[in-house]
Amino acid sequence: MKPTTRTTLAAVVTGVAVAVGAAATPAAANPTVPVTVPLDGAGKVLPMEMPRIGMELPLLIPGAPEAPRFTAGRLLPDRTLPQVPLNGGLPGIGLRAPLPHALDDGHDHIDVGTPASPLRALTPGLALVAPLTAPDPLHPALPAPRLPAAGVLAPALRTVVGGGLGAGPGV
Numbered sequence: 058m059k060p061t062t063r064t065t066l067a068a069v070v071t072g073v074a075v076a077v078g079a080a081a082t083p084a085a086a087n088p089t090v091p092v093t094v095p096l097d098g099a100g101k102v103l104p105m106e107m108p109r110i111g112m113e114l115p116l117l118i119p120g121a122p123e124a125p126r127f128t129a130g131r132l133l134p135d136r137t138l139p140q141v142p143l144n145g146g147l148p149g150i151g152l153r154a155p156l157p158h159a160l161d162d163g164h165d166h167i168d169v170g171t172p173a174s175p176l177r178a179l180t181p182g183l184a185l186v187a188p189l190t191a192p193d194p195l196h197p198a199l200p201a202p203r204l205p206a207a208g209v210l211a212p213a214l215r216t217v218v219g220g221g222l223g224a225g226p227g228v
Contacts, residue, residue, distance in 0.1 A: 089113040089146055089173045106164055108154035113173040115146035130191050132200075138183035140210055147216055149173030156224070171220040182210030 092112045100107035120142035125134030151170040158164065186206035193200075 088116045088118060088144075089149065090116065105157075106155035108152060111151045113146075113149035115148060115173060115176065117143055117145040119143055132187040132189060132191055133185050135184065136182050136210065137185040140179040140182035140212075143176075143178045143180065145176050145178075147171075147174040147176050147218060165224060165226050168221070168223040168225075171218065174216050174218050176214070176216045178215070179213040181212045184208040184210060 090113070092114055094110040094112075096107040096110070122139040122141045123136065125136060125139065127134050149170070149172045151168075153166055153168050156165040156167055184207070186203075188202060188205040189200040190203055191200065
């Protein structure tokens with residue numbers, strides 16, 4: 058392969074990599090997917106203004122679990138089944154509906170909405186204690202039996218939810 062062909066191929070591959078990286082950046086920056094409910098067809102059939110409904114559905118992003126922590130005197134790690142962190146969001150909902158006037162042909166509107174809220178969670182985990190003690194180098198006999206134990210690491214959930222209600226003139 059000629060050097061000019063190699064240079065051209067390297068430039069094309071670099072350009073494609075930059076384009077793919079630029080296309081992936083907005084998706085990573087915005088972890089929600091907007092969804093609108095199409096009511097335009099019903100508005101053409103029914104003689105009234107139709108409400109507008111939209112949602113923002115979150116994308117869950119799993120994190121890396123913590124590494125097992127070994128403790129002296131135990132055969133199993135401290136957290137046998139570690140907790141997995143999840144980052145995402147609660148869905149945001151937006152509703153804008155017309156409010157017809159009772160005495161004339163005008164319309165007002167009402168808005169109800171909750172923005173997408175960030176959500177940080179930890180899945181449940183499990184901690185186990187083996188039914189045997191750890192080997193003791195001073196007493197080279199078999200490990201001593203003991204009662205097994207199990208514990209559930211409670212899940213955690215952190216978020217801040219907000220919302221709004223409003224009304225105003227026009228549709």
